[in-house]
Structures are given as C-alpha cells and as structure tokens.
Amino acid sequence: MPRHANVLIVVPENNTTMEPEISALCPALAPIQVARVKRPPRTLLLEDLPAYAEATVDAIASFASESLDLVIYGCTAAGFLGGPDGNARMVERLRERTGTTVVSTAGAMIEALRGAGVAETAVVTPYLQPVNDGLRAYLELSGIAVETLNSFFCKTTAELGAIGEDHVLELARRTVTQKSKSLFIACSQLPTLSAVAKLRSELDIPVWSSIQATAWAGAEVLTKQGFPVLFNEAA
Known part of the structure; x- marks a missing residue:
C-alpha cells in the first residue's frame, strides 16, 4: 500500500474551512x-x-521535526498584503524550517488562473479595502487584471465566520458581468466547496476559489512526488 502523504496546513487560528474542504477535494490527503x-x-x-510572520513560524514549531511531504501556507490575506515578493519570502522561511515543499494559496491562485489561460478576472472577497488593494496589486503584478471586485467588507473574524456558501453565491452572481472572462473567490475561510461547481456550470467561464486553487496546486506537487492524489474538483 502506498505511503500516506503527510501534509500540514498553516492557517489563521479562526479558519474552520480550509482543512475540511481540502480533505473533500483531495480525499487521499485526509487526515491533514x-x-x-x-x-x-x-x-x-x-x-x-x-508579527504575523513570526506567529506563523511559531505555529509550525511543533511540526518542524516531522517528516512532512507538503506544507500548505493558507494565510491568504497575509500573502496578498505582502505582495509576490513578501509571499515568496514567507514560503522560503517555511521551507527552511520544515525542509519540504511549500505551496501558498496566493501563489496557487496565480497558477490556477494562468493554467486556465486567464488574463483578467472578476473577484469576490470578504476583505476590507487595504487587503482588497493588496489582492488587486498582487494579481496585476502577476499579469492578471481585475475586471471588477466586490467584497463583504468584514471587519472582524466573527463577521467572516458567519458567511455561508449561499452568501458567497449571491455576491458572486452580482459581481460577474457579461464581459467577465473568469471569477476568483478569495479567502481560505469562505466556504466554496459546492459553489465553484455551481458557478462554473451557470457562468461557463473559469471559476476558482482560494481553497480550490490550493488543493489543485497541492495535488499537482504530491502527484509529481509519486503520491496517488486525485483532485476532485466536482466535490
């Protein structure tokens, strides 16, 4: 029997969505x-x-001695605020501490959109304006224009945690236009497990979320390492 891939997800302490959704999208990885x-x-x-970067390093301290096959850096807002260079530095710190491959949600977003041939996208987020500005800049520095962006403008983690998948669908449908070439739903706390498939069917354009992109990128890395990881995007 093939060895189970040992995967560590690094997320803000309030995140309740990423681990169960990645486990559903890539069942072979569970438990994560x-x-x-x-x-x-x-x-x-x-x-x-x-301070958040140091807290991130502290959070992985008890896992650093383990034999990990993949680390997922799912701190999405921090990645966007730091920009591509700041995100790359955090990924490198995690790689040095754990000695293994690191996939970041911010980086996976770019890989997924580029893989779909996307040069412009509509965006849905839960963030306040500073993070939205960081996300817009991150995409544009990576060669992807933002056509339109709508947000829930959550001020606290409690407000963020109260957003359900129906809320995400409603805002996504209000965000896309007749000119939209794709849609990206940002934030690894927003629930999107079923929403992405529904929106792809309705809109007939590439639709990705932070979690879906991260699961896909992680599965790609592990498959190249020889682990039989199926990315079930229709989960």
Whole structure:
C-alpha cells in the first residue's frame, strides 16, 4: 500500500474551512494536520505582517521535526498584503524550517488562473479595502487584471465566520458581468466547496476559489512526488 502523504496546513487560528474542504477535494490527503497562527480578531493590516510572520513560524514549531511531504501556507490575506515578493519570502522561511515543499494559496491562485489561460478576472472577497488593494496589486503584478471586485467588507473574524456558501453565491452572481472572462473567490475561510461547481456550470467561464486553487496546486506537487492524489474538483 502506498505511503500516506503527510501534509500540514498553516492557517489563521479562526479558519474552520480550509482543512475540511481540502480533505473533500483531495480525499487521499485526509487526515491533514493543521497549524493555527495567532492573529488579531480584526482583518489583517500591512503593519501586522512582521508579527504575523513570526506567529506563523511559531505555529509550525511543533511540526518542524516531522517528516512532512507538503506544507500548505493558507494565510491568504497575509500573502496578498505582502505582495509576490513578501509571499515568496514567507514560503522560503517555511521551507527552511520544515525542509519540504511549500505551496501558498496566493501563489496557487496565480497558477490556477494562468493554467486556465486567464488574463483578467472578476473577484469576490470578504476583505476590507487595504487587503482588497493588496489582492488587486498582487494579481496585476502577476499579469492578471481585475475586471471588477466586490467584497463583504468584514471587519472582524466573527463577521467572516458567519458567511455561508449561499452568501458567497449571491455576491458572486452580482459581481460577474457579461464581459467577465473568469471569477476568483478569495479567502481560505469562505466556504466554496459546492459553489465553484455551481458557478462554473451557470457562468461557463473559469471559476476558482482560494481553497480550490490550493488543493489543485497541492495535488499537482504530491502527484509529481509519486503520491496517488486525485483532485476532485466536482466535490
């Protein structure tokens, strides 16, 4: 029997969505370990990033001695605020501490959209304006224009946690236009397990979410390592 891939997800301490959805999208990975990063109860700001980076390293300390096959850096807002260079630095710190491959949600977003041939996208987020600005800049620095962006503008993690999949669907449908070439739903806390498939069927354009993109990118890495990981995008 093939060895089970040992995967660690690194997420903000309030995140309740990423681990179960990735387990549903890639059943062969379950059970997945989770490192939870301490964070403010409000939306992250740029000035929070130095402390948040250190909290991220602290969160993985108890896992660093394990033989991990993949680390998933799912701290989406921090990735966007830090920009491509800041995200790359955090990925490298995690790689150095764990000695294994690291996939980031921010990086997976770009890989998924580029893989779908996307040069412009509509975007749905839960973030306040500073993170939305960071997301827009991250995409544009990576060669992907933002056609339109709508947000839930959550001020606290409690507001973010109260958003259900029906809310995500409703805002997504209001965000896309007749000119939309694709749709990306940002944030690894927003529930999108069924929403992505519904929106792909309705809109007939590429639709990705932070979690879907991360699961796909993680499955690609592990498959190349020889693990039989199926990405079930219709989960």
